[in-house]
Amino acid sequence: MPTVSVKWQKELYPNVEIDTSQSPYVFKCQLYDLTGVPPERQKIMVKGGLLKDDADWSKLGVKEGQKLMMMGTADEIVKAPEKGPIFAEDMPEEELVIHVGHSAGLFNLGNTCYMNSTVQCLHSVPELKSALIKYPRPVRSNEVDQTSHLLTVATRDLFNDLDKNVKPVAPMRFLTELRKKYPQFAQLHNGVYMQQDAEECWTQLIYTLSQSLKSPSSSEDPDAVKRLFGIDLVSRVHCPESGEESTEAESVYSLKCHISQEVNHLHEGLKHGLKSELEKASPSLGRSSLYLKDSRINDLPRYLTIQFVRFFWKRESNQKAKILRKVDYPLELDVYDFCSDDLRKRLEVPRRTPLQFSHLTIHFQTSNFKILRDEEGKKLGLKTSDKNSGSTDNDVKMAEAEASSNRSGNSSKSESVEDAPEKEKALTGIYDLVAVLTHKGRSADSGHYVAWVKQENGKWIQFDDDNPIPQREDDITRLSGGGDWHMAYICMYKARVVPM
Known part of the structure; x- marks a missing residue:
């Protein structure tokens, strides 16, 4: 990734990295964070012409240390509201953001709505944010691998950026670390990053955080993510053919709402989701046989996640x-x-x-x-x-x-x-x-x-x-x-x- 400097008005921004695997629009989102100039207002001069959102970096020949010129007007700073009654419909957009009390949006960096929606949902969990603020704690190198550590740090910093801003945030670093940890999210089709499954993104991120934030030495909260999202299940596994029966225990991070012609409500879908069929070897029959699995919740989390299948x-x-x-x-x-x-x-x-x-x-x-x-x-x-x-x-x-x-x-x-x-x-x-x-x-x-x-x-x-x-x-x-x-x-x- 080449590093350039960007001149805008009287300001000079050195050491700005360009991820040439991303579109120039992503680079403009980075500059928006630095300057406050929205991407659509930016005019960046490269090779005697304007940088287009969908240009090919390989054909532009941007070199290490090159100085780029940018023109454009930044968003106005939000002024404090005057005293007296103010109605939400009369407020400018950024004042409305402050009024309703929500955080900033996230720029779509090219088919990344699956990631943005996952981040916004998990960002709403204050206990998760508190656990991330305390990270990184002293860890042994064999406890958390480097990619998990970097993704967790990127999650912490992105949550912090969302809390501090009212303007949209470009989740560049988070996206980079997510793709390093889970390469499936970097799949390309005709040179364009593909849309991905939000449930898969949610599951992988929760798993990573569960590993990184686990602290056996902490008496305060040794397993924060499990306490927040973990569901303990106890299951009765029965073979109708042989009469064999056993009990199994497992921990999951979501319940499944299975959908069929008989399911009209979440309760009914959850009931179906807690029952399943599996085929496995039967010791008494000496061959594979059908088993019925009937699960019940044995311990509940602070936040219950349900996926509609x-x-x-x-x-x-x-x-x-x-x-x-x-x-x-x-x-x-x-x-x-x-x-x-x-x-x-x-x-x-x-x-x-x-x-x-x-x-x-x-x-x-x-x-x-x-x-x-x-x-x-x-x-x-x-x-x-x-x-x-x-x-x-x-x-x-x-x-x-x-x-x-x-x-x-x-x-x-x-x-x-x-x-x-x-x-x-x-x-x-x-x-x-x-x-x-x-x-x-x-x-x-x-x-x-x-x-x-x-x-x-x-x-x-x-x-x-x-x-x-x-x-x-x-x-x-x-x-x-x-x-x-x-x-x-x-x-x-x-x-x-x-x-x-």
């Missing part, structure tokens, strides 16, 4: 095909029904503690909670247990009245729980939706990925690469599929906690 390999066309079926998902998710008996026992005490919901405050173990949950299920088209519950419209009204009377008394207590040390919090099995990564198009390796992220102030933002757009909460659950519009591919939920 929308893509499958189509042999006829030799490519990934997409399932467009609409699958509804809730803003509030209760995973109690998917938990093992052991975990359910551990959740009993926390679920007896009053908990503040976004729309109601209830006591989990009262029959009223079951009534309200059944009512929510009816709205989503799920089967409920009305025959056994004996609930009536009057029962529901009484439950809602109880929730309303408790709301004001529990809100301050619930808010203080979030600020308490992690050791003083207990999970309940209830999760709130905080991020959705969507895909628009017919193939995982094409189309467009976008992140929809809930901010700490409760507002939702659509991060479409370098263009953050405020959204209403009602619009988020409409990303459930059924057409060619953006549809949920990955959902991330945050656990509701109560004081221990």
Whole structure:
């Protein structure tokens, strides 16, 4: 990568690296970070002509130490808002960014929306940012390989850049380290970087961070990523033919929502995803046989990641095909029904503690909670247990009245729980939706990925690469599929906690 200097107005920027494997547009994004001049306003002189966004570096003959001239007007510095009422629709774009409380967007560096959407979702996890701030800790050379270390440092620095800026950020270093660590993200087609699968990017990045941020010597948080995202499963593996049965344990970083003609809601897809068939050798039969695997959650994370299995390999066309079926998902998710008996026992005490919901405050173990949950299920088209519950419209009204009377008394207590040390919090099995990564198009390796992220102030933002757009909460659950519009591919939920 040749190093050049760039002269702009009275400023001289030395030692600017040019990645000749990237388009000149990426170089302009780098200069935008330095000068504040947007790429579309930049005029850079190279070999007596203007540098075009899609020019071929090999034909330009840029040499080491060469001085380039740039012309263009920088964005104006955002002025402090005047006193008095200001309406969001009247604000300049950058002031609106500050008003709604979200971070900067990310430039698309050539089919990198899969990466940008993944970064924006994970950047919304404050506990992950805290763990990254403490990195790098003293490590032995054999604990973390160099490529993992560099990708983790690049993640930390990119998160920091997003927090400090309101203008879009060019994730050049992060992209470079991601491709070094995982060369599949550097695949080319006709000289152009290919679109990649966002779920694969998410999985690989989480795995890398789990290795880098692991600290067996740390009593504070020896395994930060597992605590934040890890899901422990316990599975019953049964062979119907031989009667053999065994128990298996494993840790994963996401649950799968399998989609079929019978699946209309996330709950149903998760139920299918926790059951599977596998073929393996049977000791008693002396040959391979079919085994049924039935899994249950045995330990829950702070953030629950769910992948909608929308893509499958189509042999006829030799490519990934997409399932467009609409699958509804809730803003509030209760995973109690998917938990093992052991975990359910551990959740009993926390679920007896009053908990503040976004729309109601209830006591989990009262029959009223079951009534309200059944009512929510009816709205989503799920089967409920009305025959056994004996609930009536009057029962529901009484439950809602109880929730309303408790709301004001529990809100301050619930808010203080979030600020308490992690050791003083207990999970309940209830999760709130905080991020959705969507895909628009017919193939995982094409189309467009976008992140929809809930901010700490409760507002939702659509991060479409370098263009953050405020959204209403009602619009988020409409990303459930059924057409060619953006549809949920990955959902991330945050656990509701109560004081221990």
